[in-house]
Amino acid sequence: MNLQQRIVLLNRLGEYILQDNDNWQATKQKASLQNSWFTPEFIELATRNIAHAFLKKELLTAWASQYAIQAENNSPKNIGIIMAGNIPLVGFHDFLCAFITGHRQTIKPSSKDDVLLRHLVEQLYQWDEATRPLIAFAEMLKNCDVYIATGSNNSARYFEYYFSKYPHIIRRNRTSVAVLTGEETPEELNKLADDVYQYFGLGCRNVTKLYVPEQYDFVPLLNAFRKYDHLSEFHKYKHNYDYILAVMLLNKQYYMSNESILLNENKELFSPISQLNYEYYSNAGQVYDSLKSNANVQCIVGRHHTGFGKAQQPSLTDYADGIDVMKFLLEL
Structure with missing residues (x-):
């Protein structure tokens, strides 16, 4: 699967998120029932922000062009991603970075947020079987080449210990x-x-x-x-x-x-x-x-920094903790 194919799939995923599809609506309802902090109002907000700010073909193309991503990744790594669960699809940007750079990824979603992303990945599987070997889910991450983990200050200490000998990004409370x-x-x-x-x-x-x-x-x-x-x-x-x-x-x-x-x-x-x-x-x-x-x-x-009302509307280049995940993945 080359870069252009991945961008087309992601654009299609954005269009799917914005649709009133019965399966998608049922999935959002299931996510809300699983975690009551994920109200329908805020699930809708999070998913629409992702569709509009992350999954537009022109945005993805411009973003990828900043990094001179090769059309095909001939030496993909297996990226282990531990996701947080504080807000709906909070780990989506890490998934997106790994996917668009052509790496394989094994995701350990938070128990508080493991409905929405699984459903969206299932859509990718249905649209193109070539995505199946690229994205997997696991309850425990083993045999990964690289780790990206997001959690509390306490869990970060464990992540540092377990993943110290691998290339890694560890995020703490902010x-x-x-x-x-x-x-x-x-x-x-x-x-x-x-x-x-x-x-x-x-x-x-x-x-x-x-x-x-x-x-x-x-x-x-x-x-x-x-x-x-x-x-x-x-x-x-x-x-x-x-x-x-x-x-x-x-x-x-x-x-x-x-x-x-x-x-x-x-x-x-x-x-x-x-x-x-x-x-x-x-x-x-x-x-x-x-x-x-x-x-x-x-x-x-503030007036001279992130605009009022924009804090929860990050763009593709607003990397958590200021760490450029794309650069990190492309330099592996």
């Missing part, structure tokens, strides 16, 4: 932040709500902390965030909200709320579900300098 000036328009604040609330804030590209100027007025922001008040009707999210609120009340902590999120002045980058941390600053330049060198930061949202 999160994203937003730096505000106080001059944001209502539209920008509305889009910032997407960066905070989408996928219940479980993604590494979700904003979990705000940096705001001294004397910042939070009222417009809290009002803009009301577009996601409906998440408080989701029982698991509401349980988190109620628990954190109870802890804050017991500890007599100051907080702000619009009934769907709790704002807490806190220096920590990571915040639990339904909580958004914030910190005041007096010098924006110093904030940016500290964030750029912070290994825990996936992306910075």
Whole structure:
């Protein structure tokens, strides 16, 4: 299977995702039943973003041309991929990189997200049998030449130990932040709500902390965030909200709320579900300098960085942890 054939198949897969096909709809429903954090709203968001930003023929062609990928991979490696399961199809980009470079891959999906990708790969099998030897699933990864693993800081230590003698990419916990000036328009604040609330804030590209100027007025922001008040009707999210609120009340902590999120002045980058941390600053330049060198930061949202509302809309070249997976795979 040559590069052009792979691109054509991926483009077809994108078209399939956007269709109202009964099998695809049933698969999305099954994924939602398996993991209740994967609501139909957020499964639809994730799959459509992939179709529009990753699986267009012109985008794939331009992306591949940046790396001068050979038409055929005459010495394919077996890439072992351990995927996370925090948001729907979060490991799709790793699958895509391995497939388009012509390598074989063995995937260990997360138990929280093993329905959607299996179904999409099955479609590739049906359309072209030549894909079958290129993509496999396994509960344990053995005899792979290379490993790409995504997990928590704790699991990363195990990955480092087990895969140390192989070429590898190991990803740990990351999160994203937003730096505000106080001059944001209502539209920008509305889009910032997407960066905070989408996928219940479980993604590494979700904003979990705000940096705001001294004397910042939070009222417009809290009002803009009301577009996601409906998440408080989701029982698991509401349980988190109620628990954190109870802890804050017991500890007599100051907080702000619009009934769907709790704002807490806190220096920590990571915040639990339904909580958004914030910190005041007096010098924006110093904030940016500290964030750029912070290994825990996936992306910075703001007027001069990732645009408001774009955090959960990565492009093909937005590599997790800033590691160019295509370059890594092509240099094996």
